[in-house]
Amino acid sequence: MVSHKVLKFGDDGYKLPAQARAPRSVRKKRIYEKKIPGDDKMCAIDLLATVAGSLLLEGESSVNACVVVVQNTVKKEFPAEDNPVKALPYSESPRLFDNGQCGFSSVITNPNHLLVGDKVEKEVQGFSSLGVNGDVKPDIVASIGSNSSTEVGACGNGSPNGSRDDVNLFSRNDDDENFSGYIRPRMNRPVPRIGDRRIRKILASRHWKGDAKPWYCSKRSYYLHHHQRSYPIKKRKYFDSISDSNSDDYRLQGKTHKGSRTISSMKSRNASFVSRDHHVRLRIKSFRVPELFIEIPETATVGSLKRMVMEAVTTILGDGLRVGLMVQGKKVRDDSKTLLQTGISEENNHLDSLGFCLEPGLETTPQPLSSSYLSEHACEDLTLCRDNALDSSHQPAAPSPADSFGKLGTTDHSRALIPVVSAAMLAPRPPNRKFKRTEQQLAAQRRIRRPFSVTEVEALVQAVEHLGTGRWRDVKVRAFEDADHRTYVDLKDKWKTLVHTARISPQQRRGEPVPQELLDRVLKAHAYWSQHLMHQLQTEPPSSQVEALI
DNA sequence: ATTAGGG
DNA sequence: CCCTAAT
Numbered sequence: 371m372v373s374h375k376v377l378k379f380g381d382d383g384y385k386l387p388a389q390a391r392a393p394r395s396v397r398k399k400r401i402y403e404k405k406i407p408g409d410d411k412m413c414a415i416d417l418l419a420t421v422a423g424s425l426l427l428e429g430e431s432s433v434n435a436c437v438v439v440v441q442n443t444v445k446k447e448f449p450a451e452d453n454p455v456k457a458l459p460y461s462e463s464p465r466l467f468d469n470g471q472c473g474f475s476s477v478i479t480n481p482n483h484l485l486v487g488d489k490v491e492k493e494v495q496g497f498s499s500l501g502v503n504g505d506v507k508p509d510i511v512a513s514i515g516s517n518s519s520t521e522v523g524a525c526g527n528g529s530p531n532g533s534r535d536d537v538n539l540f541s542r543n544d545d546d547e548n549f550s551g552y553i554r555p556r557m558n559r560p561v562p563r564i565g566d567r568r569i570r571k572i573l574a575s576r577h578w579k580g581d582a583k584p585w586y587c588s589k590r591s592y593y594l595h596h597h598q599r600s601y602p603i604k605k606r607k608y609f610d611s612i613s614d615s616n617s618d619d620y621r622l623q624g625k626t627h628k629g630s631r632t633i634s635s636m637k638s639r640n641a642s643f644v645s646r647d648h649h650v651r652l653r654i655k656s657f658r659v660p661e662l663f664i665e666i667p668e669t670a671t672v673g674s675l676k677r678m679v680m681e682a683v684t685t686i687l688g689d690g691l692r693v694g695l696m697v698q699g700k701k702v703r704d705d706s707k708t709l710l711q712t713g714i715s716e717e718n719n720h721l722d723s724l725g726f727c728l729e730p731g732l733e734t735t736p737q738p739l740s741s742s743y744l745s746e747h748a749c750e751d752l753t754l755c756r757d758n759a760l761d762s763s764h765q766p767a768a769p770s771p772a773d774s775f776g777k778l779g780t781t782d783h784s785r786a787l788i789p790v791v792s793a794a795m796l797a798p799r800p801p802n803r804k805f806k807r808t809e810q811q812l813a814a815q816r817r818i819r820r821p822f823s824v825t826e827v828e829a830l831v832q833a834v835e836h837l838g839t840g841r842w843r844d845v846k847v848r849a850f851e852d853a854d855h856r857t858y859v860d861l862k863d864k865w866k867t868l869v870h871t872a873r874i875s876p877q878q879r880r881g882e883p884v885p886q887e888l889l890d891r892v893l894k895a896h897a898y899w900s901q902h903l904m905h906q907l908q909t910e911p912p913s914s915q916v917e918a919l920i
Numbered sequence: 921a922t923t924a925g926g927g
Numbered sequence: 928c929c930c931t932a933a934t
Contacts, residue, residue, distance in 0.1 A: 816928060843922060858922075863928070866925085 650709050654726055695726055820855055822864050827884055830861060830868070831891050838899040839865060868892045 664682065666675055822830070833849040842858035850856045871879055872889035 819928070840923070842924095860928075862923075862925095 693726055817855070821881055824882065824884060824888070826850075826853070826856075827864070827868065827888055830864060831888055831895065834865060834899070835891065835895045838902070839896065840899075865892075869896050872896075 664675070664678055666678060670678075829849040830845065833845040837844050837848065842862045845861050846856070846858040850861060868884070868889070869892055871884060872892045876883075876886075
């Protein structure tokens with residue numbers, strides 16, 4: 371009987387459980403959601419190589435060269451007075467191993483700088499669409515600096531509107547953050563990432579107000595996934611004014627491009643900001659491969675082990691990646707948002723929790739495993755491993771997370787081992803807890819407040835009159851299909867407050883006054899549906915009743 | 921994924 | 928709005 375060694379690279383793999391939740395991008399989209407047009411595809415490896423190349427470019431001194439990675443090319447822009455930096459030959463692949471260390475604590479280890487100009491947004495989008503990945507969701511995070519060792523030096527002054535908003539973020543040293551992940555056979559089931567449940571518990575035990583907000587937040591990840599995060603605080607007033615000045619009746623408005631109006635009005639208003647040639651300098655310290663679990667027979671050769679590890683990494687990188695961006699612990703999904711809006715160009719302290727991550731490009735077309743970058747050797751070894759696993763009866767000495775090991779080889783699809791990376795390791799380091807989060811930071815975590823306009827209230831009331839108070843999903847579809855920022859939870863909450871508002875005296879009400887007529891309807895509908903909970907289940911009341919209700 | 925309800 | 932718990 372061949373015993374297996376379970377090798378685990380990295381030793382603090384579980385230190386960040388709260389961040390272990392995998393992206394939900396995989397999940398089925400809500401019906402009322404709009405589909406995002408597919409992006410171009412490109413070779414993930416090439417991408418990584420490109421990124422790596424870019425990152426390896428700089429030495430400590432040359433801080434001002436601007437290296438922008440655009441798909442398969444590396445575009446360099448050099449400030450007049452700076453020494454150009456040699457570009458890494460494109461053919462040179464990133465270093466996957468950290469010399470002297472077991473495994474690959476970092477794909478790219480040299481301190482380096484990635485300076486991004488205005489066009490960052492576009493560039494990032496270029497990345498965001500690589501191949502795809504069937505059922506595994508590795509994440510690789512490139513943390514930008516770290517709290518403990520990050521030196522945030524502002525080239526400009528601190529004033530938000532100062533003449534120089536440039537921010538230079540860089541880390542002094544390459545402090546070693548461990549990584550973890552698993553290698554597991556490709557199975558139907560997603561990998562046993564760090565248990566959701568456990569994570570939730572941990573999350574639950576953590577009051578977000580007082581603690582770092584995990585960037586994967588159970589529920590929130592659901593709708594924030596699709597309903598973009600709010601704007602930076604600083605811009606809040608500005609946005610509020612916009613939405614306030616426009617009543618949004620999405621139902622009547624029909625399908626329009628989301629936010630088109632907002633964007634356009636924003637442009638004109640924000641012109642003074644945007645026009646200025648402010649740049650944000652970011653330095654991606656390194657991309658790390660998270661914790662990795664490998665099960666391999668004792669009789670396997672060192673060479674095969676090495677290849678296995680290589681295979682794992684390669685698979686992670688080659689199975690389709692896209693770039694994710696995290697700001698203040700929150701994933702920024704809206705690619706159309708500007709850095710300014712996202713807060714990246716704001717004060718320095720916003721950058722301490724900025725992170726890039728490579729995640730599976732699940733939005734795009736799935737690619738058959740055969741097209742991945744598995745080498746023949748790797749496949750051979752993996753096959754060998756699989757066979758051995760079969761021989762050794764079943765069962766994996768591998769405890770916990772690797773419960774799938776036992777099934778190694780039970781499926782034909784398990785020909786290749788798919789490395790699974792726990793998101794935990796990849797997450798950017800949580801904000802430094804030493805310093806209390808500022809109100810601003812806290813607020814930035816929230817979605818922007820968007821008071822319901824009278825028109826929206828009207829739409830909501832009408833929908834509830836017809837559908838009742840227990841079918842918010844339907845209400846959403848029916849009356850707010852195009853209001854992407856209004857989730858059914860929001861609608862439910864709004865109804866709650868409407869009912870409350872209707873019950874209190876007009877003097878106690880705040881905000882834009884809701885016509886009494888509407889409030890009356892709210893109470894009526896509320897009363898009606900309170901009594902007809904039975905019917906509310908599926909059917910809509912006869913129009914006659916509804917009208918009577920109205 | 922949705923719903924319900926407290927914070 | 929946020930967050931959870933329970934569906």
